[in-house]
Amino acid sequence: MWRAGQLLLIALVLALAGCSTATRAEYHAEDSPIAAPSTQAPSGSGTDVVPVESGSPDPEAEARYTVIGDSLTTADGAVIRLAYQPHDGLGGSLVPWVVPDERRSVIYYTTWLDREEGDWAELAEGTIAGVPVIRVVDTSTGNDEVFRTGAYAPAVSSDGRVGYVRDQDGAYRYSAPNPTRVVVATGSGVDEVWSSDGDPHYVTAAWAGDVLLVYRDDEDGHVLLAFDGPSSSRVLGINGDIGAISPDGSEILLVQPGDGDKGSRFATVDVATGKTLASFEGDQLVGMYGGDWLGDTIVVPTNDGIAVFTSRGDLALEQVLRPQLEGHVATYPVRLVSETQAWVRLTILQHDVYSYVEAICTLGATSACSSITDPLNPKQTVFVDNPSRGEEQ
Numbered sequence: 001m002w003r004a005g006q007l008l009l010i011a012l013v014l015a016l017a018g019c020s021t022a023t024r025a026e027y028h029a030e031d032s033p034i035a036a037p038s039t040q041a042p043s044g045s046g047t048d049v050v051p052v053e054s055g056s057p058d059p060e061a062e063a064r065y066t067v068i069g070d071s072l073t074t075a076d077g078a079v080i081r082l083a084y085q086p087h088d089g090l091g092g093s094l095v096p097w098v099v100p101d102e103r104r105s106v107i108y109y110t111t112w113l114d115r116e117e118g119d120w121a122e123l124a125e126g127t128i129a130g131v132p133v134i135r136v137v138d139t140s141t142g143n144d145e146v147f148r149t150g151a152y153a154p155a156v157s158s159d160g161r162v163g164y165v166r167d168q169d170g171a172y173r174y175s176a177p178n179p180t181r182v183v184v185a186t187g188s189g190v191d192e193v194w195s196s197d198g199d200p201h202y203v204t205a206a207w208a209g210d211v212l213l214v215y216r217d218d219e220d221g222h223v224l225l226a227f228d229g230p231s232s233s234r235v236l237g238i239n240g241d242i243g244a245i246s247p248d249g250s251e252i253l254l255v256q257p258g259d260g261d262k263g264s265r266f267a268t269v270d271v272a273t274g275k276t277l278a279s280f281e282g283d284q285l286v287g288m289y290g291g292d293w294l295g296d297t298i299v300v301p302t303n304d305g306i307a308v309f310t311s312r313g314d315l316a317l318e319q320v321l322r323p324q325l326e327g328h329v330a331t332y333p334v335r336l337v338s339e340t341q342a343w344v345r346l347t348i349l350q351h352d353v354y355s356y357v358e359a360i361c362t363l364g365a366t367s368a369c370s371s372i373t374d375p376l377n378p379k380q381t382v383f384v385d386n387p388s389r390g391e392e393q
Contacts, residue, residue, distance in 0.1 A: 065100050065107070065384035068376070072098075072107065072384075074139050082137065083144040084111040086382045089132040089152025090165070090172060091203045093332075094215060094241070094289060098384040100139075101156045107137045107384075108147060108154040108162065126176040134164060148185070157207040158390040160187045163194075163214075163227075165202045182214055182227060196231040205242055207388035208271045209249030213242060224254070226271060236274050242387075243300045244293040246311075249390040251277065253298055253309070255287040263287075266300070266307075268315055278315035282307075285320065290333030293389070297339045297363070301332040306344060308363050321361055323369040326350070333383060340364065345383065348375070356381050 066073045072080040086097045089110035098109040115130035123129060132152040137144045147154070147162070150170030155163040161184055168179040180202050182195035195202065200218035207213070212227040213236070224237040236254065243253035243266065250272070256265045263282035270277055287307060291300035298309040305322035309315055323331060323346055330347035337343055337360065346357045346369075355375035362368040 065098070067098050067109075067382040067384055069380045072137065072139075075102070078139070080137060080139065080142045080144075082109070082135075084109075084133075084135065087111050089134075090201070091153040094203050095153050095155070095205055096383055096385045096387065098382055099154050099156050099386050100384060101160065101386065103158075104160060105138060105140045107139060108134055108156060109137070110134055110152045110154065113149075120174050123174040125174065127174050128171045129174040131171045132167070148183075148191075151183070153204045155204040155206050155212065155388060156386055157210075157212075157388055161185065161207075163204040163207065163212045165204050182212070184212065192230055194227050194230045195233070205387070206245060207249065207390060208245050208252060209390040211249070211271050213245075213252070213271075215241075226274070234274055236269055236271070241289040243287055243289060244291040244298050245387065245389040246293050247295070247389055249388075251311075253291065253293065253300065253311075255289065255300065258282060264302075266309065266315060268311055278311065278313065280309070280315045280317055282317075285317075288332065292334055292336040292342070294336040295339045297336060299334045299336055299342050299363075301330075301334055305331055306334055306342065306361065319364065321363065321365075321368055323359065323361065325357065325359075325369070329354075333385070335385065344369070347378070354378055 065075055067086055070082045070085045072082055074080065086109040088097050098107060100107045111133055113131040113133050120129055131150060133149050134147040134151045134154050135144060136147040148164060150167045151164045153165050163182065163184045166181050166183045168181065172178055181193050182202050182204060184192045184194055186192060194212065200216045203215040205213045205215055214225045214227055216223045216225055222239050223235055224240055224242065225233045226236050227233045237256060240254045240256035243255040245252050251268050251270055254267045254269045258265045258281055263285040264287040265279060265281055266287060267279035268277040285307060286303040287300045291298065296310045296312050298311055300307045302320065305320050307317060308319040308321060310318055325346055325348055327348040327350045328346055329349050331344055333345060335343045340363050342361045342363060344359050344361055346359055348355055348357055356378055357371050357375055358373040359369040359371045
């Protein structure tokens with residue numbers, strides 16, 4: 001079982017992302033039922049972030065892909081209208097819904113077709129509630145087409161392979177077994193089934209070099225697996241999440257529940273062997289997925305801000321950076337711009353309204369975050385990222 005603190009953080013992320021099973025039908029751009037985000041900043045939002053005390057935001061920090069509603073803005077500023085609004089498939093917030101493959105100028109995203117409206121609890125057992133679909137967009141031409149139907153959670157490797165999860169019958173059935181498989185689409189266009197066991201629920205997370213990292217939820221709990229190829233998988237962690245992946249893909253930071261009333265256990269794990277290399281007990285610090293790793297520096301979202309670790313044989317907590325923002329309630333996700341600066345999305349609550357603010361934070365400073373966006377509507381804003389790592393990532 002995950003700890004209560006982790007569940008609270010995850011529940012907040014899911015709620016803000018609009019992952020309810022009772023809200024949206026088909027995510028077509030032309031008739032999306034979600035209102036456009038407000039251009040008016042809630043009182044106190046954005047302007048209350050304490051300016052950076054040392055250094056300044058890297059000019060490259062804002063050169064990120066962004067998705068607002070059905071509009072994709074590329075790193076070079078081009079705006080592409082997507083055919084459908086991205087959604088979570090069945091991966092929740094464990095994985096990005098929009099994943100760029102910048103070397104090939106394409107972006108993969110998950111959405112839904114024929115999604116049942118209303119309260120899914122009113123559906124009869126076994127009713128098809130929707131069809132998850134992965135689409136692929138050519139950012140040079142804007143061409144947007146189906147990549148795979150009945151699939152979700154694309155994980156894109158440095159060599160262009162795409163790992164994903166496929167529903168066995170091509171659709172999600174409410175309150176019924178939904179057998180799934182882990183599949184890898186090779187560069188030659190061939191799809192290989194890599195999983196071979198039963199009918200657990202899988203979520204393809206990311207590549208660590210040539211190893212595909214996958215979550216599995218079944219009677220054994222929440223299990224992190226390393227797939228080396230078809231019918232070849234190993235357990236890397238039980239009831240743990242990927243906090244970050246090392247730049248070369250050889251290690252992960254695994255975040256697991258601590259003992260008793262303690263916070264999380266943070267551990268660097270060798271991907272090839274599953275061996276724990278170093279660990280840190282978080283006391284009351286509760287971590288989650290959505291962090292990053294650059295050089296010796298690791299950043300992880302926690303219940304108390306951004307945990308900054310260094311990995312130099314041991315695992316040392318250098319700082320918990322607490323963004324000084326009125327109404328700040330969550331910090332997720334975090335990405336390193338350099339070994340001294342991080343991009344972060346902050347969730348704030350002002351006047352009973354949630355919004356996102358993106359900021360650049362300087363590591364090592366005490367009041368270190370400077371907002372780089374106006375407040376964003378959580379129901380419209382989708383995090384775009386490729387968490388895979390390897391020699392070419």
